[in-house]
Amino acid sequence: MTETKSYFFCGIGGSGMLPLACIVRARGAEVAGSDRALDQGRIGDKFAFLERRGIRLYPQDGSGIVSGDQLLVASAAVEDTVPDVVAAKRVGAARITRAELLARLFNAAPLSIGVAGTSGKSTVTGMIAWILHAEGRDPTVMNGAVMKSFAGPDTPFASALVGTGDAFVSEVDESDGSIALYAPTVAVLNNVTLDHKGLDELRGLFLGFATKAKTAIVNLDDPETRSLAARLPGAIGYSLADPAADFSASAIVEEPLAVSFAVRELGGIPVPVRLQVPGRHNVANALAALAAARAAGVALPEAAAALAGFEGLRRRFEVVGTQSGVAVIDDFAHNPDKIAATLRTLHAFPGRLLLFFQPHGYGPLRTMGRELTQTLIEEMATEDLLIMPDPVYYGGTVERSVGSGEIVAAVAQGGRRAEHVPDRAAAGRRLAELARPGDRIVVMGARDDTLPAFAREVMDAL
Numbered sequence: 001m002t003e004t005k006s007y008f009f010c011g012i013g014g015s016g017m018l019p020l021a022c023i024v025r026a027r028g029a030e031v032a033g034s035d036r037a038l039d040q041g042r043i044g045d046k047f048a049f050l051e052r053r054g055i056r057l058y059p060q061d062g063s064g065i066v067s068g069d070q071l072l073v074a075s076a077a078v079e080d081t082v083p084d085v086v087a088a089k090r091v092g093a094a095r096i097t098r099a100e101l102l103a104r105l106f107n108a109a110p111l112s113i114g115v116a117g118t119s120g121k122s123t124v125t126g127m128i129a130w131i132l133h134a135e136g137r138d139p140t141v142m143n144g145a146v147m148k149s150f151a152g153p154d155t156p157f158a159s160a161l162v163g164t165g166d167a168f169v170s171e172v173d174e175s176d177g178s179i180a181l182y183a184p185t186v187a188v189l190n191n192v193t194l195d196h197k198g199l200d201e202l203r204g205l206f207l208g209f210a211t212k213a214k215t216a217i218v219n220l221d222d223p224e225t226r227s228l229a230a231r232l233p234g235a236i237g238y239s240l241a242d243p244a245a246d247f248s249a250s251a252i253v254e255e256p257l258a259v260s261f262a263v264r265e266l267g268g269i270p271v272p273v274r275l276q277v278p279g280r281h282n283v284a285n286a287l288a289a290l291a292a293a294r295a296a297g298v299a300l301p302e303a304a305a306a307l308a309g310f311e312g313l314r315r316r317f318e319v320v321g322t323q324s325g326v327a328v329i330d331d332f333a334h335n336p337d338k339i340a341a342t343l344r345t346l347h348a349f350p351g352r353l354l355l356f357f358q359p360h361g362y363g364p365l366r367t368m369g370r371e372l373t374q375t376l377i378e379e380m381a382t383e384d385l386l387i388m389p390d391p392v393y394y395g396g397t398v399e400r401s402v403g404s405g406e407i408v409a410a411v412a413q414g415g416r417r418a419e420h421v422p423d424r425a426a427a428g429r430r431l432a433e434l435a436r437p438g439d440r441i442v443v444m445g446a447r448d449d450t451l452p453a454f455a456r457e458v459m460d461a462l
Helices: 017-026 044-052 083-091 098-107 121-134 199-211 223-229 280-295 300-307 336-347 362-379 404-413 424-434 451-461
Strands: 006-010 030-034 056-058 071-073 094-096 111-116 140-142 167-171 186-189 215-219 236-239 247-255 258-265 271-275 318-323 326-331 353-358 385-388 417-420 440-445
Touching: 006 017, 006 083, 017 030, 017 044, 017 071, 017 098, 017 140, 044 056, 071 083, 083 094, 098 111, 098 167, 111 121, 111 199, 111 280, 121 140, 121 167, 121 280, 121 300, 186 199, 186 280, 199 215, 199 223, 215 223, 215 280, 236 280, 247 280, 258 280, 258 300, 271 280, 271 300, 280 300, 280 336, 318 451, 326 451, 336 353, 336 362, 336 440, 353 424, 362 404, 385 404, 385 424, 404 417, 424 451, 440 451
Parallel strands: 006 030, 006 071, 030 056, 071 094, 111 167, 111 186, 140 167, 186 215, 215 236, 236 247, 326 440, 353 385, 353 440, 385 417
Antiparallel strands: 247 258, 258 271, 318 326
16 A cells, blocks of 8 residues: 555546546545446436445545545546646646555565456456455455446445455556556466557557566467467466366356366366356466466366356446347447457347447547457358447547447448447447347447446337
């Protein structure tokens, strides 16, 4: 913990801010915050949860920052014109990014386990957290999604844990370059694919992160991370395809909402694993988590048995319900790698897919639009349908040269069915109109806390 005793979080309701604020508050500091969503009257339950934790909330008008002794915590994307930033400058309060504060706490832990990669970070983090919890290690955990195994009536937003053990488990983000701040004991690297940055920059960031670790755990099935592994002497590799990897999987059996397999540590005997989450990509996530647990001193049979109790994360292939023979699934997929994993999992079983994809900004579409289009063309079946509203937008200056219309046109040109319905509510009505028994409606998107409610609205409209 830092010497500062009073923290003010700008955007405290964000998926990265909320758990960090809870950790800092649980460690005895005074915590307050503001959020644009609170001012707009959205997602009130989340803010009520924060207030029950003793965190005071203010309008995002600068009124909560009144002393130079406060430390303003704000993401790098928060502009200098935001009233909280203006107020901090006026009273002389220092500013720190969310990543800088998290890195201070993380690096101070005796055992720090950092999970990196373009996709799967939150799931692997949750899996490691559950294994260590089940083994009585009482870890502190910082995750970007609610871990359902830890959620309950008093902890509906269980994206953070505050433990008394020596382990600090956290997903680490490459999108703003802050991954360079972390010095992990154990570094997990899932994959390197396009999302926020170009591949050349990503390679350097991920390699630097893994190089600093005492133990690096690397996905050998991903071409980019396999290449990086060759530059990491002593790296521990995991693979679904290579039985000579340090950790490998065999006898994979997929089910609509689960998957089972056998994990084998090089030189050992296979150990059975059954997950309550579906898809081969979750087998890979489980191998990463099991390898990290082994690096933390947990025996493989115990770690594998613990994973059976892992219930998954909110908005990671979360079945909202079934209405009139149509299943509605809420999913965080928002980049080519995640979308491909979701579609492959669904296509393992029969049924047409009605895909709703809300891009999480205009910038990401400029960065990965070509790869996103190609993924949709390759992974959609001929009977599937894609419906895209305009990207999520909360204000600020942004270039809009590439939008949903351009992606839809390119997907249609590639021979797949796609429609651009700019208004989200209208897109939801269109989904309900088209759905027929046996279909699966998949609501995909990130950085918008109202998407789960939208998914429920679509189900209710069926």
